[in-house]
Each structure stands twice: as C-alpha cells, then as structure tokens.
Amino acid sequence: MALVVQKYGGSSVADADKIKNVARRAVAVKEGGNQVVLVVSAMGDTTDELIELANQVTDHPDDRELDVLLSTGEIVSSTLLAMALRSLGANAISLSGAQAGIRTDAVYSRARILGIDPHRISKELEKNKIVIVAGFQGTTEEMDITTLGRGGSDTTAVALAVGLGADRCEIYTDVDGVYTADPRLVPEAKRLDEIGYEEMLELASYGARVVHPRAVELGEVYRMPILVASSFSDKAGTLIHGGAPMEVGNKVRGIAHDVDVAKITIVGVPDKPGVAGAIFDPLARANISVDTIVQNASINKITDLTFTVAKGELAEAMKVIEPVVESIGARECVSDTKLAKVSVIGAGMQTAPGYAARMFSALYEEGINIELITTSEIRITCIIDEARAGDALRALHRAFELEKGV
C-alpha cells in the first residue's frame, strides 16, 4: 500500500462542483489501494478577499492577526472537501495545520516549517481515513497560528510527504505541467515530461508559477519526487525528480520570466569595507529577501549598488534602507518597479559555452535593453523593461529552438 500526498490549489477547489471533482479523484486513488493525504489551498480568491477585509479595517494589519485571518481560508476549503468525500461514502477528516502537526517558527506571514509531528495524521490514516490538511499554515511552539507565505500550500504538501514518509507527492493545479516557457505568452511552448529539482527551482523561483520554489527545495533536500499535473484532466504532467538525463541533447530546458521585480539603486556609495554589510544586514533582519545584487566597479572610491526585491516588499525595503543611505554617506537611493526578469535555464549550461552570448544576441536583435545580468550554474538571467517581457520570452524560446522539444 502506497502513501500518496496530493495537493490541490485554489483554482482546483474554487467552487462546490470543483470540490466534488477533487473528492472523486481522491476516492479513485484511495480505491486503487493507497493511503491518501490531501492538502488544499483556499477556494479561488478567498485569500485576496480576506486581505481586502483586513485593509478595510486598517491600513497596517497586524502580522499575527493577519495570519490567523488568512488561515481560515484553507480551513473552509478543507472542511468542505471532507464533507464532499463523506457524501461519496469515504471516511474522511479535515485537520488544520496545527492539528496536522505542522510546526513553524514565529515569523508571521512567511513562517518556515521546523518539523512535522505526524502523530495525529498517522492515527487517522490507521483508521482508514482520507486525511485533508489545510495548507499554507502551521503553529508556533506557543500554538499561535502562522502562515507560510503565498504558495505555501505546495510547501505543506512536500513537507507532509517527507514527514510521513510518503511514496510520492502530487501537486494539482490548473496547468498540466511544467512548460519550456509560459504557454500564455509563448504559444509554441512544450510540456516537459520530467525535470531536475535544480532546474525546476530556477524555473519556479524565476516565475514559472507552477509550483512554489520552497516546495521544490524541500523535495530536493529529501529526494521526494513531485508530480505536477492538472486537476481538470488526466494528462501525465511533469515529474520533478533527481535524475533527468541531462548530458544529452538541448541543455536549455526552459525560459522563465517574472514581473514581480523591484529594483533599488543606492547612488554614490563610498567603496570601503563594511558598507555591503551595513546595507544588507538590516534587510535580512527585516526578513526581506534580496535577489540579484550588482555593484559597479568604483570610480574615485565611489560606486553604485543595485539590488532587487519582490514588488510587495519594496516599501518596507525602502523604509529600512533610507536611514542606512545617510549613515554610510551615500548620496541617494532610487527605486524602479517597471521591470521584469527573463531567465534561460538548464543543467550543464555552464560547462557548455555560448549560451550567454546567444541569449544577449537574441535580446539585442529584438531591441531589448538589458539592465542587469546575473548568472548561476544552471541559469542566465537578464533584467529588462517590464513592457518587453513577452517579446523577450518569445525571442529566447525561438533562439534556443525549444519548440522542437527538449
């Protein structure tokens, strides 16, 4: 008997009929002789509606309270799914993140999972029940509710799969797998049957929006295979796992993009030891993720330093940075939000020359200016004008001939 963890996203449980559809799918897996744990997101736009409600009450909702508020969205969908399963004759029970033993740190709105106490879920599975767990949430040691941040339900699913020793983790969403680029922008994009964790991590981090990067990270660390597929079809999906055959064929596996990019440039930074720490320590303490960092070569011991953050964190980042600008003797601090990232991704790129050049040429031929460049072992990323993101994506997809299959 296999233990399967399935996660259904907000669009898969958006209304009563879709919830019944998920229930039927889960019953089929159970009747196939498996133990089943389901992780659900909030229905459709519930989370946004709850945030809107909080904003009606105050401009600055308290973090702790907002987490408790948002956690209700997943509790609602998990109870409805339990009811739907029971009406099909299945034995089912819903558990909140707290009841499911998901222990997190106390960083509200983006808590990290510290561990899984599988006691209660195991007890319910032994009673032959389908267990539904409210995604996206956990509790601190003091039993205060936390949320894991947007997309956190994916992380809940993989963490539970790991914590329960599941045979596989399946993430169901409204797309049928991972594509060589966003099919809404690149019609000729192709679905990948399989992809390595690291490649997927770059695709997800850089905006492929299919599965949350933290979930892929967790999967990689614990070697948990993750299937990404559609809850509305029976297509095969994409399996994210450790061993895609990487050494042959086209080394570029996909083109990712992300428009959630804000850029901060600190102008006239004195080029002396300790300055970078003075800038990035307070950001880290404020729990703001800094992405790309670029420092220009200094002229007369004065340089400019540029970094990017998520758009939603720009205001807080500026609040943290403005006093620092003064204290380090820099001239000023400017920001820009009309940006996008495009990335070419594939394991083994670094050992095969010419990919970067091909990328820059393709963008140049489209007349797209490159503002920042950053690379990793399996990725080359350019930051460009947000308005040109679609053009860039299509140009790169053509340049690397991804429409021919990968």
Add this chain to the structure above:
Amino acid sequence: MALVVQKYGGSSVADADKIKNVARRAVAVKEGGNQVVLVVSAMGDTTDELIELANQVTDHPDDRELDVLLSTGEIVSSTLLAMALRSLGANAISLSGAQAGIRTDAVYSRARILGIDPHRISKELEKNKIVIVAGFQGTTEEMDITTLGRGGSDTTAVALAVGLGADRCEIYTDVDGVYTADPRLVPEAKRLDEIGYEEMLELASYGARVVHPRAVELGEVYRMPILVASSFSDKAGTLIHGGAPMEVGNKVRGIAHDVDVAKITIVGVPDKPGVAGAIFDPLARANISVDTIVQNASINKITDLTFTVAKGELAEAMKVIEPVVESIGARECVSDTKLAKVSVIGAGMQTAPGYAARMFSALYEEGINIELITTSEIRITCIIDEARAGDALRALHRAFELEKGV
C-alpha cells in the same frame, strides 16, 4: 481594576466600520482603568453563508466538519477586531476558542462547555492586552473544534466571565435591552432597567431573542450579573441579576413569543407504564430538546400525546419517533409547524391568582384559539396559530397594562 467581559453580536461587527466602532468602545473601557476581554460573533450573515456553502457540497454535511467550517466565522471577526484595536494604538490579541481554553464535550453543533482554562487569557491580560476571543466555539479533549449552537457566543461570554472571575459581563447587540414584549410587534413595549435571571430565562427561552438562555442559566448558577445593551448607543440597557424587587407592583414583567415551534402528536397511545420513556428516551439520545409535553386523559386506556420541538429538529425528531410509534402500538404520528408560543412571565405569579384567567380571556376576546397550555412557577404559555402571534402579543400587553411601566 475591574475585569470586564464584553460580547458583541454579529450585527455589531457586520462590517469594517462597525468593527472600528466596537474597537473604540473597548478602548474607552480599557482607558477607564479596566481589564477587557471581548467575545465576538461572526460578521453579519457569515454563519448562514458558510452553511449555504456546505449545502452546495452535500445535502448532509458531516457534523464535525460543519463545526470546523462554522468556527472560522468568529475567527475572522476576532482577528479583524484585533487589527482595528491595534490601529487605535491598543495592545490587542485574538484567540480562538481553543486557544482561549474553552473546553467542551464532543457533541458537535451543540457542544456544552465543560470548563475554562484561563491560563492563556490571564497571561495576555497581564501583558496589559485587550483579549478578543472567538465566540461560539471550543475544543474537545482531543483538540477537535466544536461549536456551541446558535447564540453560543453569549454562552462563551458568560462562561469566560465566570472562569476569569470577571466583575461583570456585558452583552452588546442591536437592541438596547430587554422589553416587556418584542417592540417590533408591540410598539408600546417598555424597556426594563433590570430583571431577575429566572424571569429573563423564561423570556429568552420563549423567544425574546435578546440573550441566549444558556448564557442566562450560567449567569444564574454563578450569580454573574449580565448587562444587555446596544453597541450602537449609550443607553443604559437592562441588567440581569439576582435581586430585582419582585414583591411589589405589577407581577407580570413581560410577554414573550416564539414562532420556532413544531408540534408532534402521537395518536392512539396505549396508556400503560413505560410508554413515555419509550418515546422520550430515544429523543434525548438523539440530543433533541423536547419542550412542552401534554398528555390527554385517557379514554378506554388509549390517549393522545403531544409535544413540541424546535422547527429545525422536527425532521430528525419524526425520524426517531416513527419506529417508536409502531413499537408501542400507537396509531399514528402527525406534526404541525404553523404554530407560535406566547408566554406571560413574572416572578410571583403563581402565588397571586387570576393571571391565567386574565391571559385566557384576553386571547378569547381576540378570537384566538389555544391549542396547548403549559405553566411554570413564573410563566403561563399558550400555543396558538402562528398567524395570530402578533395579535396575541398586543392583546396580552394591553391586558396586563405593561405600557404603563413595570
């Protein structure tokens, strides 16, 4: 420093502005030098909307799951109130029923409070916080969520006031106190400044709809004074307590009515020992509250037995009773839902004759037929045609001259 527990009903927290209004009121009480615990209901029609959602998924929502679903309504309003308080500069924290230490039995959808563990609330009060508790809910020993049934937030408030040793409990709603009759039906009805627990219990049980009878019961057992007032005005409200001056003046304090009445008549019941038990034991086991019971004098050892239940429990009661009818050898079982109760209430009525006669005459003069009669020490109740409830109420209010003040 006094400790005050205030409860705000659904209409008092129906939208963002009303929630801010409640926050301002609570801050004023806190600034008056008091410790403040707030208990909130779900916003406006939230509970009904959640029930509708469950009904879209299945005709028979599972009890346990429905309780978890409904409990989210009060969690939403309590977090929003905490945010509103914090935006006013007050230190505030919301707690779910589970976090607030409200322990119940496992009778889902109408759980009874077994005890209060005041540990967490006390800790937060010591930190000088206003504590907001989600009403209407608790947890079992196994940490499963339960709800207390409709109106349960009143019970939460009084139970917390008792468990915390509060100085008083204040129930805020959309009416400004307890009236001699429902002012929507009897325009000349007068507000009572104070009323005894037992009188209030009869008024509430018999449909005064201002405060839940279980809350008044609890208040009576632990002698906790309960103030009922409006959250939308500064009017004094009605104090429910032990010592209203009962021995002087008009002994009738109010006229109550209730249209949530269904009648079941078992026809042709053999009049022999054990029959009543055979009928009412299974109802009790199904947790159905039976109200009025009337058994006619038997003719030839055959009698009819009539009792009433809440309309919402009629279907389940009939399901329980139908097999019993056959097993005891009764002829049949019929039900009627087009009924209302009207009650004349006042301590000391039983020792002063003539009240019953005056009540029956007043109804007779209005041409209203009395279907059933039942009395207690402080109440006389008639069950009549639902369509005549308003007429009956006004006629009785006039007959007992309640418009002159009580």
